[in-house]
Amino acid sequence: MDSNRRDFLKLAGLTAVAGVAIPSAFGSLLKGEAMASGGPEPVAKTTGKRYGMVIDVKKFAENPGLAEKCINACHTNHNVPDFGNKKDEIKWIWVDSYEHVFPADSQYKRPDNLYKLPILTLCNHCDNPPCVRACPTKATFRKKDGIVGMDYHRCIGCRFCMAACPYGARSFNWRDPRGKDANGRPFIKAENPQYPTRMRGVVEKCNFCTERLAIGKIPACVEAAAEAKGLIFGDMNDPNAEISQVLKTTYTIQRNPALGTHPSLFYII
Amino acid sequence: MIEKALKGSTGYWVWLLALLSIMAIGGLAYTQQFSYGLGITGMSRDVTWGVYISQFTFLVGVAAGGLMLVLPYYIHNYKEFGRIVILGEFMAIAAIVMCLMFILADLGQPMRALNVMLHPTPNSMLFWDMIVLNGYLFLNILCGWVVLQSEYKGVKYPKWVKPFIYLSIPWAISIHTVTAFLYCGLPGRHFWLTAILAPRFLASAFAAGPALLLIIALILKRNTKFDIGQTAKDKLVTIIGYAAMLNFFFLACEFFVAYYSNIPGHKHTLDYLFWGLGHGEQMYNNLVPYMRASVVMGLAGIALIFVARSKQSDGLLALSCALIFIAFWIDKGLGLVLGGFVPSPMEYVTEYVPSFQELAITAAIWATGFLVLTILYKVAISVKLEKDA
Numbered sequence: 290m291d292s293n294r295r296d297f298l299k300l301a302g303l304t305a306v307a308g309v310a311i312p313s314a315f316g317s318l319l320k321g322e323a324m325a326s327g328g329p330e331p332v333a334k335t336t337g338k339r340y341g342m343v344i345d346v347k348k349f350a351e352n353p354g355l356a357e358k359c360i361n362a363c364h365t366n367h368n369v370p371d372f373g374n375k376k377d378e379i380k381w382i383w384v385d386s387y388e389h390v391f392p393a394d395s396q397y398k399r400p401d402n403l404y405k406l407p408i409l410t411l412c413n414h415c416d417n418p419p420c421v422r423a424c425p426t427k428a429t430f431r432k433k434d435g436i437v438g439m440d441y442h443r444c445i446g447c448r449f450c451m452a453a454c455p456y457g458a459r460s461f462n463w464r465d466p467r468g469k470d471a472n473g474r475p476f477i478k479a480e481n482p483q484y485p486t487r488m489r490g491v492v493e494k495c496n497f498c499t500e501r502l503a504i505g506k507i508p509a510c511v512e513a514a515a516e517a518k519g520l521i522f523g524d525m526n527d528p529n530a531e532i533s534q535v536l537k538t539t540y541t542i543q544r545n546p547a548l549g550t551h552p553s554l555f556y557i558i
Numbered sequence: 559m560i561e562k563a564l565k566g567s568t569g570y571w572v573w574l575l576a577l578l579s580i581m582a583i584g585g586l587a588y589t590q591q592f593s594y595g596l597g598i599t600g601m602s603r604d605v606t607w608g609v610y611i612s613q614f615t616f617l618v619g620v621a622a623g624g625l626m627l628v629l630p631y632y633i634h635n636y637k638e639f640g641r642i643v644i645l646g647e648f649m650a651i652a653a654i655v656m657c658l659m660f661i662l663a664d665l666g667q668p669m670r671a672l673n674v675m676l677h678p679t680p681n682s683m684l685f686w687d688m689i690v691l692n693g694y695l696f697l698n699i700l701c702g703w704v705v706l707q708s709e710y711k712g713v714k715y716p717k718w719v720k721p722f723i724y725l726s727i728p729w730a731i732s733i734h735t736v737t738a739f740l741y742c743g744l745p746g747r748h749f750w751l752t753a754i755l756a757p758r759f760l761a762s763a764f765a766a767g768p769a770l771l772l773i774i775a776l777i778l779k780r781n782t783k784f785d786i787g788q789t790a791k792d793k794l795v796t797i798i799g800y801a802a803m804l805n806f807f808f809l810a811c812e813f814f815v816a817y818y819s820n821i822p823g824h825k826h827t828l829d830y831l832f833w834g835l836g837h838g839e840q841m842y843n844n845l846v847p848y849m850r851a852s853v854v855m856g857l858a859g860i861a862l863i864f865v866a867r868s869k870q871s872d873g874l875l876a877l878s879c880a881l882i883f884i885a886f887w888i889d890k891g892l893g894l895v896l897g898g899f900v901p902s903p904m905e906y907v908t909e910y911v912p913s914f915q916e917l918a919i920t921a922a923i924w925a926t927g928f929l930v931l932t933i934l935y936k937v938a939i940s941v942k943l944e945k946d947a
Binding site for chain 2: 377
């Protein structure tokens with residue numbers, strides 16, 4: 290009898306706790322959900338810095354060689370190795386065609402030259418980056434200014450971030466980037482002592498030149514394209530920044546926005 | 559108890575020696591990979607996981623398959639599994655050892671593996687996978703060893719181990735669920751982005767794990783006095799058969815969703831795996847024969863396993879189990895992981911072919927698993943036979 294009463298009291302207590310806790314837990318979950326997806330507009334914070342970039346593809350079409358100039362500026366600045374083959378390839382910024390940069394975009398008829406446009410592609414520095422979510426060691430992380438960074442010394446090389454990135458922006462050091470090929474040619478042609486070289490077995494990608502921003506410079510690719518005004522870079526939360534003006538006045542598109550990643554790269558096609 | 563592993567027939571030692579030689583070759587290959595980097599494998603910028611991670615994924619299933627013996631025995635008090643439940647637990651140990659080795663083999667910086675614990679990151683599914691896999695390894699070592707040791711001493715197992723046994727049941731589900739979550743939570747990888755990935759993993763696990771166990775039991779029956787008994791065998795056939803059917807049902811669901819919705823991204827990988835994917839002038843189809851063989855072997859295995867039961871034919875039973883095991887090994891140990899990378903998010907098609915070193919390391923890890931399995935089974939069966947005598 291005694292134990293029955295105790296069981297009953299336990300059960301009653303549990304029921305009461307559950308009655309209070311479960312609905313409120315659901316309530317708070319649903320509330321969070323409602324806040325997180327309050328419509329089609331991006332929900333990025335509007336305070337603090339958030340760096341972004343507008344890529345004006347027309348300018349690159351008008352200035353042949355400009356894209357290559359940007360790529361060179363980036364890759365020499367960041368000691369990106371050139372292995373001379375596709376399998377080991379490492380790239381932070383590169384040119385790709387419309388159908389590969391915007392693969393989900395389908396249309397009955399398009400201007401013929403659209404598919405010949407040189408479209409610069411790099412890390413999107415997503416506001417909601419899947420790579421950061423996937424990384425098991427916080428070796429890739431999102432900084433307060435919106436830049437998705439990499440810690441090459443913490444990365445264990447599991448490549449989960451590469452599977453997670455929906456934009457193919459990440460590269461892995463399949464072999465030692467500090468080494469030389471069979472003919473004795475170093476993979477890094479001229480080493481820039483201002484930026485670290487990497488070791489084999491870690492992932493790397495564009496860092497929006499966070500090291501240059503820290504000393505008041507603009508990203509290397511933006512500098513290379515400055516004359517032609519091909520790339521507009523700046524703090525999107527600063528209403529007076531050029532990028533904010535461009536985004537407000539020009540129609541731009543993002544790569545695969547349906548995934549909810551909120552890219553910080555915008556294209557003028 | 560471990561001393562039982564030190565006494566065996568010539569065949570036992572020859573088998574161990576064979577496994578050790580495969581491990582030695584793979585060990586040499588690993589020294590090459592360790593000094594050169596993962597570039598020695600067939601993986602590339604577009605196909606960033608290869609045979610290591612796909613073996614890992616499959617073997618998590620083999621480990622979880624032990625549940626199909628533990629659950630009937632401890633929860634439903636199904637006495638017929640009394641002789642083999644230890645085989646399920648020990649198989650889980652060997653499978654998890656292989657899983658952990660495959661993950662280590664796949665790391666670009668294996669010396670930094672402990673960073674996963676030094677910088678715990680709960681938002682990463684790999685962090686949780688590390689926890690559930692190591693936890694499951696611990697639970698199976700504990701439960702398996704304690705229960706066997708009690709049997710060895712001729713006493714009933716201590717009461718305190720019971721909660722750990724009960725815990726190991728949901729834990730087995732968790733290891734394969736979290737492993738599926740590694741894949742199915744990634745945006746932009748349509749093939750993996752499916753809510754039935756975890757159920758599908760579990761279904762194939764509950765078929766492939768017990769199938770391997772039944773094959774080993776039949777080998778033991780031929781070579782030792784250890785017989786798991788007809789009733790247990792028949793029950794295993796039911797489990798394997800239904801789990802395998804469920805797996806094919808889930809696969810059919812995937813096909814329906816992809817082809818009826820007609821969304822290109824959802825069709826691409828299935829196209830690549832089963833029909834070949836044309837891209838430009840080129841046709842990419844290097845996995846097609848394997849995937850088709852997998853379906854044929856799996857369905858044939860399901861049909862044959864029930865025939866084998868009604869005819870009580872051990873030979874046919876072993877054949878059907880082998881068909882099911884190999885079918886699911888192809889499905890998960892090749893197609894699932896490799897297919898997810900084709901086409902890439904930018905819709906390029908890059909095919910992957912493993913290198914010699916990669917295959918040698920893979921073989922060596924399998925050999926290590928079988929070495930662990932052999933030693934554990936040797937101990938377990940010696941104890942069981944001693945008790946019978």
